[in-house]
Amino acid sequence: MRKIKYKKGKKVQPTFLDYTGVHKQIKTEMQLFVYDTDDLTEYKEFDKSQLDKCFESSKVNWLNIHGLNDTEVIKSVGDFLNVDNFMLGDILNTTKRTKLDEYHDVLFFNIKSLLPVENSDNINVEQVSFLLKNGILVSFQEKRSDYFTHIRERIRTHSGIIRDKKADYLLYLLLDAIMENFYITIENEEDRVEKLIDISKTSTNPEILEQIEKHRDNFNFLKRSIIPLRDSLYSIKSMKDDNVFNAIESDNYSFFSRLHQKCLELLEQIEYDLTSLDSASSFYFSTQNQKLNQVMKTLTVVSVFFMPLTFIVGVYGMNFDNMPELHWKYGYFIIMGFMFLLLLGMIYYFKKKKWY
Known part of the structure; x- marks a missing residue:
């Protein structure tokens, strides 16, 4: 039975940037949204040569990057924001666990996005990273996906309060969208486990035990992915208490507290599901012994x-x-x-x- 785990990546020197993920054939592309309450400008095919021309300090600037193969583009963005190489290295090194860093006036957030693989018991893992500085939010994705499609539509249609808020609120929405993938993954696992438990009550096929252990590995992997996210979100709360970081407005800390609460709920649900799997294993062995x-x-x-x-x-x-x-x-x-x-x-x- 193959365990789901982070792939071990090669060691990367701080001064040398190299993408360590599996999506090495995906072309690096960028899209830029520049908006405020009254105005929106969207650059669908943004180029690194436009970095000094299109950003507006009085507005929210969201630069979304798909594909991390072109390290020159990543380096150009880092130089534009005056970001240290160790942060860029963490963006390109997909073996890193979820983490939060603050350095000078830059907030760095790194998170794992998890989704179930169709017609499989495996889980698909993608690293998504964020840089927040002075009204500029840069998101880095390993490949093109639809995690943020609804957020783009809300920006275009001026739906809700997103156009009235700053870049830190946009960061909250993007993190919340990624966390929805955790709910989808857990729900998918629970549906499969429920069917597995029903089968275990009528069958003593040894493959049932293998599937139980497979899903146990999946839940433990989810748990290992959520715990550092919970700790990182708690660190944002600590930033408010210590009053040492100004990238997030005081009124918006409550939104990140909601994400922290979601992490606690997810962990509680996973503990319950692991207990259900323990019960399924015990029931399977009891059935075997009874037979x-x-x-x-x-x-x-x-x-x-x-x-x-x-x-x-x-x-x-x-x-x-x-x-x-x-x-x-x-x-x-x-x-x-x-x-x-x-x-x-x-x-x-x-x-x-x-x-x-």
Whole structure:
């Protein structure tokens, strides 16, 4: 059974940027949204040469990057924001766990997006990273996906309060969208486990136990992915208490507290699901033991039925000369009748005692 785990990546030097993920054939593309309450400008095919021209300090600037193969583009964005190489290295190194970093006036957030693989028990993992600085939010995705489609539409249609808020609120929405994938993944796992538990009640196929252990690995992997996210979101709350970071407005800390609460809910649900899997494993072994006990009980009853009959046959198979019964005219029929009556009597007695 293959465990789901982060792939081990090669060590990357701080001054050397190299993408370590699996999506190495995906072209690096960028889209830029520049907006405020009254105005929106969208650049669908943004180029690194436009970095110094299109950003407006008085508005929210959201630069979304798909594909991390072109390290020159990533380096250009880092230079534009004056971001240290160690942050860029964490963006390109997909083996890193979820983390939150603050350095000077830059907030760095790194998160794993998890989604179930269709028609499979495996989980698809993608790293998504964010840089937040002075009204500029840059999101880095390993490949093109539809995680943020609804957020783009809300920006275009001026739906809700997103156009009235700053870049930190946009970061909250993007994180919330990724966390929805956790709910989808857990729900998918729960549906599969529920079916598995139903099957385990009627079948003793050894493959059921293998599937139970597979889903246990999946839930533990989800747990390992959510715990550092919970800790990172708690760190944002600590930033508010310590008043040491100004990238997030004080009114918006409550939104990140909601994400922290969601993490706690997800972890509680995973603990419940792991308990359900433990119960399924115990039920499977109990069913196996019960079946084995029934087989042993049946074999024991049959053995007891034949023990006295075997004794009688053994007695009359000793071939002594002085055995009068051997010379009786009806001796054979008398012994066979006695053995038959003895068998019926034992069956009746066992039945009355409810031993089978």
